[in-house]
Amino acid sequence: MKVLALIVLLSIAISSAHARLKCNEKSSDIPRDFLDMTRGCIKEVRRQIQAEIDASMQYLAMGAHFAKDTVNLHGFSDFFFKAAGEEREHATKLIEYLLMRGQLTDDVSNLISVNNPQKVSWANGSEALKQALKTEAKVTKSIRNVIEKCENDYNTNDYHLVDFLTGGFLQEQYTGQRDLAGKISTLDKLMATQGRFGEFLFDKQILK
Ligand SMILES: *[C@@H]1O[C@H](CO)[C@@H](O)[C@H](O)[C@H]1NC(C)=O
Ligand SMILES: [Fe+2]
Numbered sequence: 001m002k003v004l005a006l007i008v009l010l011s012i013a014i015s016s017a018h019a020r021l022k023c024n025e026k027s028s029d030i031p032r033d034f035l036d037m038t039r040g041c042i043k044e045v046r047r048q049i050q051a052e053i054d055a056s057m058q059y060l061a062m063g064a065h066f067a068k069d070t071v072n073l074h075g076f077s078d079f080f081f082k083a084a085g086e087e088r089e090h091a092t093k094l095i096e097y098l099l100m101r102g103q104l105t106d107d108v109s110n111l112i113s114v115n116n117p118q119k120v121s122w123a124n125g126s127e128a129l130k131q132a133l134k135t136e137a138k139v140t141k142s143i144r145n146v147i148e149k150c151e152n153d154y155n156t157n158d159y160h161l162v163d164f165l166t167g168g169f170l171q172e173q174y175t176g177q178r179d180l181a182g183k184i185s186t187l188d189k190l191m192a193t194q195g196r197f198g199e200f201l202f203d204k205q206i207l208k
Contacts, residue, residue, distance in 0.1 A: 037103050041150040041158055046111060049094045051142045053112050055135055056087035061117040062128050073199070075206035076125045083132070090169065097164060125199050126187050133180040140173040 063081035066073045095111070098104040104111075122128040147165050150158040183206070190198030 035102050036156070037101055037158060037161070038150075038153040038156055040153040041146075041156075041161065042098070042103050044146040044149040045094055045098060045161070048142060048146050049091050049111060050113070051139060052087050052091035052094065054115055054117075055139055056084045056091065057115060058117040058119070058135060059084035059087060059132070061120045062122070062132070065121055066125070066128070073125060073203040075203035076128065079206055080128070080132075093168075097161070101161075124191070124196075125202065126184060126191060129180055129184045129187065133177060133184065136173060136177050136180060140170070140177065143169050143173065 059080045063077050063079075063084055065071060066077035066080065091112070095104065095108070119131065122131070143165055147162050150161050150165075187199065187202045190202050192198075194201065
């Protein structure tokens with residue numbers, strides 16, 4: 001009985017101490033003058049973060065598909081798993097950018113939802129590479145929309161963000177798209193004459 005009373009007393013003491021701690025916590029008083037991104041531009045960056053995560057999920061599905069024992073094309077699988085990682089990195093970079101500008105104040109669950117990928121199986125490698133190129137073209141267009149908004153929103157041209165996106169993100173988009181186009185060209189030529197054997201050879205060639 002005594003022990004029980006002691007436990008009850010202790011837990012009351014702990015919870016009231018905890019409550020006091022919370023009451024004493026004062027929110028920091030940082031001048032907000034340095035926050036100079038516009039609402040519309042922030043919204044666009046947040047939309048882009050979701051687009052990168054969606055692309056990442058799509059490539060994750062591709063990577064898993066080509067690694068199945070029934071498909072067993074590890075060149076393709078590695079290529080798409082790597083692409084999934086890169087897309088997640090893009091999302092991270094944009095989150096870090098908002099944090100650097102002091103413009104990410106809510107938590108990540110408000111920022112990102114995990115959506116199922118559009119497609120989860122492919123008849124051959126060529127079909128997947130073509131979908132990847134279409135995905136990249138969409139992402140490029142989406143980045144251009146962010147740039148446009150952040151240039152024109154209330155005439156507050158966000159030079160730094162626009163430079164960050166054109167020099168970093170767009171550069172990678174254009175080289176990535178060209179790489180995919182080249183791969184599709186080679187694979188389709190191989191498959192036109194060699195069918196599945198051409199796909200197998202190409203898989204080994206990507207792997208190396
Ligand atoms: C790959 O699959 C797509 C979709 O089923 C098909 O249209 C295409 O002809 C296939 N490509 C080759 C080279 O077999
Ligand atoms: Fe990306």
